Amino acid sequence: MLILGGKLKEIRKEKKLSQKELAKDICTQVTISKIERHNRVPTIKILSDICTRLDIKLNDVLLFEGESNVNYDLFQEIKKYCDNNQFEKAFQVMSHLSEKKMTNTYEKKLLNYYQGFLFLYHKKDVQEAQYYLNLSLTINKDSLIFDFLDCQILNMLGYSFFVSDELDRANIYYEKSVANIEQLADLELLDIEVILKIYYNSAKFYSDIENFQQAILLCDKGISLSKEINQLNALYRFYYEKAFNLAKIKNNREAENHYFIAMGLVKLLGNELVSEIIKENLKKFQLELRYND
Known part of the structure; x- marks a missing residue:
């Protein structure tokens, strides 16, 4: 490209x-x-x-490698549906694409990525999802966008092993996805919201396996990056997730501080559902909604 x-x-x-x-x-x-x-x-x-x-x-x-970007609109449509959890619609659009219609290697890589994505999140077929995701990983080129997509694939493979209860293998892929994203040059050329998803998904995984310190570390990275691009929806998620993990390690003072900030953000965004979840968390951990100087 x-x-x-x-x-x-x-x-x-x-x-x-x-x-x-x-x-x-x-x-x-x-x-x-x-x-x-x-x-x-x-x-x-x-x-x-x-x-x-x-x-x-x-x-x-x-x-695209000297040819026109004929499949761009279809891939954009698939991305839009996937981002909004409209997986059936995304699957329908996928039916208009085939490897024979791909005009370049990146489109082939992207096609396998979305097939893996939809088999994992829509069809709940982990084995088929892993097949397509690994196939996408084999399509390589010395290019930033190829490397960036690989980071997303590795993160998704981590989730696929997590839901299969293969936690050691999941850990390997989550670790690799985070390490690889931080080795990429020219991060300002990339979709920062995707990087935030990788940090958040990884933090959730480490929280689920009770590696609370690693989850907190990833939340800190997410908070810093969310502030840089003023992404409030991501910011409240990271503050909430960090607060939860702080509470799990009994760091109540900092947990209260982070729940307080998370609550302020969700109130600003009008997200009453998360507001109620925070209240339930505070009750569960016997914390107060306050900021400790």
Whole structure:
């Protein structure tokens, strides 16, 4: 996949936008610079938002190995349905795709990834899910987007072994997914919300196997990253999860502080369901809703 960075720069200048103006609420100015100067590929979401601001089509500045991105819309539709837990609709869209229709190696990798995803979360067929996820891992290329997708696959494989009660194998995959994500360069080019999901899913796993300290460490990483991009929905989840794990190790003072912050965030977001869950947690652990200076 190749971005025509020079062309994007020309269009930006025609629109009389600075790099800072183009990047606002989408990514960093550094990301725009890397795209224009080095043809570095960000996530499709970031690039799509940039193209929308420039009032151009994605294919005006993006090439997949010299061919047109014919399956882009279908993959975007599948992603949208998966993100909203509309798995049956995603499965229906998948029926329009086949390996023969894939125009490049990344599309083949993505196809196997989504097949694995849907077999795991929709069909609840762990064995079939693992087959497709491992198949996706075998499709390699020295590229940031390939490496980034591999991190997501490893995290998902971790979950597949967790639900199969193979905790040692699950631990290996969760560890590897987190380690690999932190070794990637140019994180600003990636979808930060996906990184947050990897941290959160991993924290939940470690909490479930009672490795509370590791869960807290991952929550801290998630809190820091959520603050960077002002992602409140992720932020309250990490504060809540950290509070729960702090309570489990009897660090009541810090647990109360984190429950207090989590409650403030969910009230701000109008999430009464989580608000009630926090109240139940406080009662269970015999804690108060307060912030201790």
